[in-house]
Amino acid sequence: MADWVDDYLQRVVEKIAVEMQHLDGKTPYIPYDGRYSDVVVERGADWWTNGFWGGLLWQVYSTTQRQTFLETAIIQEKRLNRALATFNDIHHDVGFMWLLTAVAHYRVTGDQQAYRTGLHAANLLAGRFNIEGQFLVAWNDHPGWVIIDSMMNIQLLYWASQQTGDPRFEKIATHHADTVAQYLVREDGSVGHIASFDADTGQFIELLAGQGVSAHSAWSRGNAWAIYGFALTYRQTKNQKYLRLAEKIAQYFSHQIEQSDHIPLADFRAPAEPRLHDTSAGMIAACGLLELSLWVGSKQAAEYKMTAEKILHSTAQQYTNWGDEEDGIIGGGTEAYHRPATYEVPLIYADYFFTEALLRLKKRALFIW
Secondary structure (H helix, E strand, C coil): CHHHHHHHHHHHHHHHHHHHHHHCCCCCCCEECCEECCHHHHHCCCCCCCCHHHHHHHHHHHHHCCHHHHHHHHHHHHHHHHHHHCHHHCCCCHHHHHHHHHHHHHHHHCCHHHHHHHHHHHHHHHCCEECCCCEECCECCECCEEECCHHHHCHHHHHHHHHHCCHHHHHHHHHHHHHHHHHHECCCCCECCEEEECCCCCCEEEEECCCCCCCCCCEHHHHHHHHHHHHHHHHHHCCHHHHHHHHHHHHHHHHHHHHHCCCCECECCCCCCCCCECHHHHHHHHHHHHHHCCCCCHHHHHHHHHHHHHHHHHHHHHHECCCCCCCCCECCECCCCCCHHHCCECCHHHHHHHHHHHHHHCCCCCCCC
């Protein structure tokens, strides 16, 4: 295992150094015609993926100590901070945005402004809590919607409680996790994307399709968010029910990918055609499985680690692009099933989780969540 992990990590660092020069301060998302544009210009400072490039830079800085990675990561953090100053349309993805930037910055350097920025983001996230329904609202234009991705974002609230000693953040996160578990995790371990509630009464209404095929399908990236998110929530609370949930979802996910060479389909219940993959789901799940391996017995831990390695190795063999001329490392990511322009393309978060998983295997990952 060590040889191929070391090889991939060296290539990742080299490629990120080249991409950093290509970007020259811009924030990447999807490379079109081989090069990243600036997603802050195209989709706004508050676009949900804007933190992943900063997080990637912090990960490679933590393992290389190259000052240019640190300096560029801080530039990215400051670009995002304009969204906090004008938070009209801010959303639950503040976790993705500032755990990977400001909180990572604080963890590494102790920078006090980064600390204050992280707490500001956590307060905005806590302010999204619907008391009647016991959930965090995903988006402002749908005040009764909850999405599975939120299991990653609530980690910002656990961090805030640890830092301040204020239990309110943790209690909000845990109440939200319980709501997600009740309404979005199915008995077979598959996961829905969006649950709709009455914003006034908090009553559950229905599941919605979101980025999967339908309300009752199994969007693979949502299943991956759930594996990692519930595993992290167990880390934070040590409540066994979250560990059991993460394991149940992991079992479902692992069974599904055995049928596609350990590279997830975009939706596990999609029609046969078009046959779409989503490598980003695999990268996220690999990190989740490695997190799970820390909290279970040795036999189960070895199985989770082996599955993660199979996902990473299979994906790297089929979908990596190490060339300097084109941006993006991991291809084959599908943003959404009903969005053909984003079928099987490189996605910045696939590169982030690929790198985090490799560093986890070497026990050198910066803990960002």
